[in-house]
Amino acid sequence: MEIKQIPLADLHVKLGGKMVPFAGFNMPVRYSSDIEEHMAVRNSVGVFDVSHMGEFTLKGPKALDLIQRVTSNDASKLIDGQAQYSCLPNDKGGIVDDLIVYKIKDEDYLLVVNAGNIDKDWNWISRFNTGGVDMKNISDDICLFAVQGPKAINTLQKLTSTDLTTIPYYHFAIGELAGVQNVIISNTGYTGAGGFEIYVNKQHAEQVWYRIFEAGKEFDIKPIGLGARDTLRLEMGFCLYGNDIDDTTSPLEAGLGWITKFTKDFTNSAWLKQQKESGVSRKLVGFKMIDKGIPRHDYVIKDAVGNTIGKVTSGTMSPVLAIGIGLGYVTTEHAVPGTEIFIDVRGRALKASVQKLPLISKN
Numbered sequence: 001m002e003i004k005q006i007p008l009a010d011l012h013v014k015l016g017g018k019m020v021p022f023a024g025f026n027m028p029v030r031y032s033s034d035i036e037e038h039m040a041v042r043n044s045v046g047v048f049d050v051s052h053m054g055e056f057t058l059k060g061p062k063a064l065d066l067i068q069r070v071t072s073n074d075a076s077k078l079i080d081g082q083a084q085y086s087c088l089p090n091d092k093g094g095i096v097d098d099l100i101v102y103k104i105k106d107e108d109y110l111l112v113v114n115a116g117n118i119d120k121d122w123n124w125i126s127r128f129n130t131g132g133v134d135m136k137n138i139s140d141d142i143c144l145f146a147v148q149g150p151k152a153i154n155t156l157q158k159l160t161s162t163d164l165t166t167i168p169y170y171h172f173a174i175g176e177l178a179g180v181q182n183v184i185i186s187n188t189g190y191t192g193a194g195g196f197e198i199y200v201n202k203q204h205a206e207q208v209w210y211r212i213f214e215a216g217k218e219f220d221i222k223p224i225g226l227g228a229r230d231t232l233r234l235e236m237g238f239c240l241y242g243n244d245i246d247d248t249t250s251p252l253e254a255g256l257g258w259i260t261k262f263t264k265d266f267t268n269s270a271w272l273k274q275q276k277e278s279g280v281s282r283k284l285v286g287f288k289m290i291d292k293g294i295p296r297h298d299y300v301i302k303d304a305v306g307n308t309i310g311k312v313t314s315g316t317m318s319p320v321l322a323i324g325i326g327l328g329y330v331t332t333e334h335a336v337p338g339t340e341i342f343i344d345v346r347g348r349a350l351k352a353s354v355q356k357l358p359l360i361s362k363n
Contacts, residue, residue: 001024003021003024003025003026004024004025004026004052005025005026006025006026006027006049006051006052006143007051007143007202007205008049008051008143008205008206008209009026011206011209012028012031012049012223015028015031015223016031016032017029017030017031017223017225018030018031018225020226022052022115022226023052023114023115023116024052024115024116025052025115027052027225027226028049028223028225028226029225029226029227030225030226030227030228031222031223031224031225032222034225034227034228034231034319035228035319036222037222037224037225037227037228038228038231038232038319038320039319039320040149040220040221040222040224040228041148041149041191041193041224041228041232042149042193042232042319042320043149043150044149044150044151044219044220044221045147045148045149045150045151045152045154045155045195045216045219045221045222046147046148046149046221046222046223046224046228047145047146047147047148047209047212047213047216047221047222047223047224048145048146048148048223048224048225048226048229049143049144049145049209049223050144050145050146050197050229051142051143051144051145051202051205052115053112053113053114053115053139053144054112054113054114054115054117054118054121054122054137054139055110055111055112055113055137055138055139055142055144055199056110056111056113056121056122056125056135056136056137056138056139057108057109057110057111057134057135057136057138058108058109058110058111058125058133058134058135059107059108059109059133059134060107060131060132060133060134061107061131062131062132062133063107063108063109063133063134064076064107064109065131066125066128066129066131066133067101067109067111068264068266069128069265069266069267070088070124070125070128070266070267071086071087071088071099071101071266072086072087072088072089072251072256072259072260072261072266072269072272073085073086073087073101073259073260073261074261074263074264075101075103075109076264078101078103079103080103080104080105080106081103081104081171081172081173082102082103082170082171082172083100083101083102083103083170083171083172083186083188084100084101084103084170084259085098085099085100085170085259086098086099086100086101086259087099087245087251087256087259087260088121088124088125088267089251089260089266089267089268089269089272090124090247090267090268091267091268092247092248092268093248093250093268093271093272093275094246094247094248094249094250095241095245095246095247095249095250095251095254096117096120096121096124096247097113097114097117097120097121097241098114098239098241098245098256099111099112099113099114099121100112100188102172102184102186104174110184111125112144114241114242116241116242117241118137118139122135122137128267140202141201141202142199142200142201142202143199143200143201143202143205143208144197144198144199144200145197145198145200145205145208145209145212146189146190146191146195146196146197146198147195147196147197147198147212147216148189148190148191148193148194148195148224148232149191149193149194149195150193150194151216151219151221152193152194152195152196153165153194153195153196154219155212155215155216155219155221156177156185156196156198156212156215158215159177159178159211159212159215160175160176160177160178160183160185161175161176162175162176162177162185164185164187164196167185167186167187167196168187169187169188170187170188171186171187172184172185172186172187172188173185177198177200177208178204178207178208178211178212179207179211180200180201180204180207180208182201183198183199183200183208184197184198184199184200185198186198186199190229190232190233190238191229191232191233191236192232192233192235192236192238192358192360193232198212230314230316231316231317231318231319234314234315234316234318234325234326234327234359235318235320235321235325235358235359235360236357236358236359236360237286237327237357237358237359239254239256239284239327240314243297243313243314243327244284244313244314244327245284249284249329250272250275250280251272252272252275252276252280253280253282253283253284253329254284255283255284255357257276260272260276262276279332280332281331281332282310282329282330282331282332282335283329283330283332283335284313284327284328284329285327285328285329285330285334285335285354285355286325286326286327286354286355286356286357286358286359287325287326287327287328287341287343287352287353287354287355288321288323288324288325288352288353288355288359289323289324289325289326289343289350289351289352290340290350290351290352290353291350291351291352292324292350293324293343293345293348293350294315294316294317294324294345295312295315295316295324295325295326295328295343295345295352296312296315296345297312297313297314297315298311298312299311299312299315299343299344299345300312300343300344301328301330301341301342301343301344302341302342302343302344302349303334303341303342304340304342306342306349309330309331309334309341310328310329310330310331310334311328311329312326312327312328312343313326313327313328313329314326314327314328315327315328315343318359318360320360321359321360324352325359326343326352330354334354335354336354337354337355337356338353338354339353339354340352340353340354341353341354
């Protein structure tokens, strides 16, 4: 499969970004060190170029009906300028993808999907488009910059007359930013450090990138790679599609019951409702290592007497806590916070403890 290039790939190389294939795209994994970049976002401000993400527009009288049919959350509750985290359930009890639904206005929606699932999601949603919804895949035209950290608002406010303090979490505004019109400024993010995601047409991407860095100079703004993105989201316990959720994991097992609304019919809703009533046999949990060691994807999780009770889906060394942390599925009886579990790290059973999410206290 041919690896795609994001529009500013050459710029990232110039900035010293180490480029690696990720979700079908050549992406910067780091510029300096994962820990330095991680702490820049937690303490000040950093910018991720996540232009590999997919964007679909859905327009027309039946757009909401289609979204309601394919997503688990209730998009009828959205007001103009509001975003909603949701997922696309499949017909086998798993998840096609997780996504964000943006309501621009009545009959006009934007769906933001994971890079590795763009074609899969498009084909899945199209299957249910029986009402003539005008669907466009604009992924190749849009650049997405996640400006994250406590100083993100101070940085971006210099570039726009939109009052960023008036955009609540999971809401957005469309306005002028860095001299460019019709930019989506969205108070969403994947770091738990605060900040905004900026959607801009690719022809203006370079101009916007440079202006953001100029504005953030006083806060020592840094470009941030996928390495720190992973450690930041793991500290918050945010799922990564392909690791923590996939075609075989139910949203209820993954702790996504809060985005699974049985007030409407959607793909496989009857089956999921039954699963909710009968209870799940495994749950996705966060954990912290007690013994010294770093958990990794697919490591086996055991109980105190050595029985296999699950597996790690994501794991890393937390730069903030300076200990190993992770997410993993365990049997329901072992999912209670405080439960002692053991991670099999190269044949050694290392002690860990199930924790409530997020794994670090929020800023």
